[in-house]
Amino acid sequence: MAKALKKYTRPLSVEMVGLVHLLLLLTALCAGEESRLVCYFTNWSPDRAGEYAFNVNDIPVELCTHLTYTFAGVDEDTFELRPTDGKFDILQQGYEKFANLKKTNPELKLSLAVGGWAHGAEPFQKMAATLNGREVFINSVIEFLHRYNFDGIEIVWLWPGSSDRGGQPSDKDNFYLLIAELKSAFREAGQDGWEVVVQVPLERYRIEQGYHQSQLCRVADYVYVTGYDLRGSWNGYTDVHSPMNNRPFDTGAQRDLNVKGGVQHWIKGGCPARKIVLGVPLFGRTYTLANSEEHGLAAPTTGPGLPGPQTKDAGYRGYFEICTEMQQSGWEIDWDVRGQCPYAYRGDQWIGFENTISIVEKANYAKYQGLAGVYAFSLDLDDYRGKCGKRYPLLTALRNAYKPKMLCGTGDDFAAFREPCDLV
Numbered sequence: 001m002a003k004a005l006k007k008y009t010r011p012l013s014v015e016m017v018g019l020v021h022l023l024l025l026l027t028a029l030c031a032g033e034e035s036r037l038v039c040y041f042t043n044w045s046p047d048r049a050g051e052y053a054f055n056v057n058d059i060p061v062e063l064c065t066h067l068t069y070t071f072a073g074v075d076e077d078t079f080e081l082r083p084t085d086g087k088f089d090i091l092q093q094g095y096e097k098f099a100n101l102k103k104t105n106p107e108l109k110l111s112l113a114v115g116g117w118a119h120g121a122e123p124f125q126k127m128a129a130t131l132n133g134r135e136v137f138i139n140s141v142i143e144f145l146h147r148y149n150f151d152g153i154e155i156v157w158l159w160p161g162s163s164d165r166g167g168q169p170s171d172k173d174n175f176y177l178l179i180a181e182l183k184s185a186f187r188e189a190g191q192d193g194w195e196v197v198v199q200v201p202l203e204r205y206r207i208e209q210g211y212h213q214s215q216l217c218r219v220a221d222y223v224y225v226t227g228y229d230l231r232g233s234w235n236g237y238t239d240v241h242s243p244m245n246n247r248p249f250d251t252g253a254q255r256d257l258n259v260k261g262g263v264q265h266w267i268k269g270g271c272p273a274r275k276i277v278l279g280v281p282l283f284g285r286t287y288t289l290a291n292s293e294e295h296g297l298a299a300p301t302t303g304p305g306l307p308g309p310q311t312k313d314a315g316y317r318g319y320f321e322i323c324t325e326m327q328q329s330g331w332e333i334d335w336d337v338r339g340q341c342p343y344a345y346r347g348d349q350w351i352g353f354e355n356t357i358s359i360v361e362k363a364n365y366a367k368y369q370g371l372a373g374v375y376a377f378s379l380d381l382d383d384y385r386g387k388c389g390k391r392y393p394l395l396t397a398l399r400n401a402y403k404p405k406m407l408c409g410t411g412d413d414f415a416a417f418r419e420p421c422d423l424v
Contacts, residue, residue: 034405039059039378040376040379042070043085054379066375068375071116102149109195110148111153121171125174141182152195154197160172160210162206171210175210176212176216179220199225202226214270217269225263228241229241233286238287239339242259242281242362243341244340245339276371277372279377282376284316284354287304287350323387330347340358341353360398
């Protein structure tokens with residue numbers, strides 16, 4: 001016995017000591033939290049004319065850890081999940097092509113977003129109002145996830161309880177029940193890994209009307225906070241729409257309606273930072289100035305700016321349209337020092353937007369706060385054709401600054417710590 005004991009208590013070789021240290025280091029690295037960079041594909045972007053049509057094969061998979069397909073809807077009569085563009089989603093195999101991205105990128109996580117602005121709130125309201133309605137919807141979600149091998153669902157109900165969207169006070173409880181029952185049903189289906197994500201606003205009054213903050217954060221896997229569209233032509237004056245901090249003219253309801261104030265409100269409301277993902281826009285908000293001589297922040301406006309040539313919505317332009325426009329003479333670009341965003345003006349047109357500098361500020365803030373990640377909305381709004389330089393400048397800047405981390409995987413014993421999505 002003594003001889004046997006001596007056999008196993010010999011001093012470790014230099015090589016073995018080195019190996020032990022390496023394994024301990026890898027284990028420590030793997031103990032860290034996963035962080036994500038979520039990229040959004042929109043099922044209307046393939047409809048753009050000519051070279052500006054954005055299809056599934058245009059998605060820069062190497063820049064993203066997670067991809068979300070937007071949007072599906074809720075059938076107002078049956079309460080089942082339904083496609084919002086049957087021609088693209090089904091006939092042109094949009095869902096299937098999206099799902100096939102995992103065949104060549106097995107680390108990739110795919111999600112389906114349901115709702116959105118154009119979808120409206122009423123279908124959600126009707127479906128979530130009864131146990132039977134919620135069950136029908138949830139069963140259809142489970143069927144979809146199985147069929148297409150997606151990894152989760154994101155609920156984009158804009159917004160429960162909000163009277164301007166036809167909301168009712170009962171929406172607040174019903175929304176919570178929907179999310180809790182979705183997660184419970186996934187577990188019962190043996191799919192604990194399927195994620196339930198909710199997109200949430202930063203406006204305090206909307207949160208009060210429709211969101212049980214701490215309870216919602218307990219049952220949802222993640223909350224995606226919309227750090228954009230915080231200002232727009234509806235305010236009647238110029239402003240960047242994704243400011244980081246308060247400015248002197250932010251008073252009343254606008255006070256703390258910014259990225260930092262909004263994130264902190266969710267954290268103080270009982271939502272852990274590790275469950276919060278910050279939304280970053282790849283688009284700008286535009287205005288028509290009341291007086292072209294008054295072109296600073298908070299200058300009077302008469303309405304939204306001119307539509308972009310491809311996005312075609314007044315008051316809104318993709319970054320690819322903005323950077324192309326800026327290449328023309330006459331535009332003056334300035335910087336909101338406290339808001340940490342750029343803006344530009346020419347004649348009576350004014351644009352508040354993001355550039356690589358402001359994107360990095362948001363990425364650094366997300367890292368500093370220990371958030372679960374960042375999401376970019378949406379891929380088809382970045383300079384995806386490289387008209388102003390390299391392709392995807394904003395998304396690339398976001399990726400390089402935030403450096404998302406994937407959890408350690410199984411496989412080779414010496415590949416315990418893997419960051420398969422990190423940029424080379």
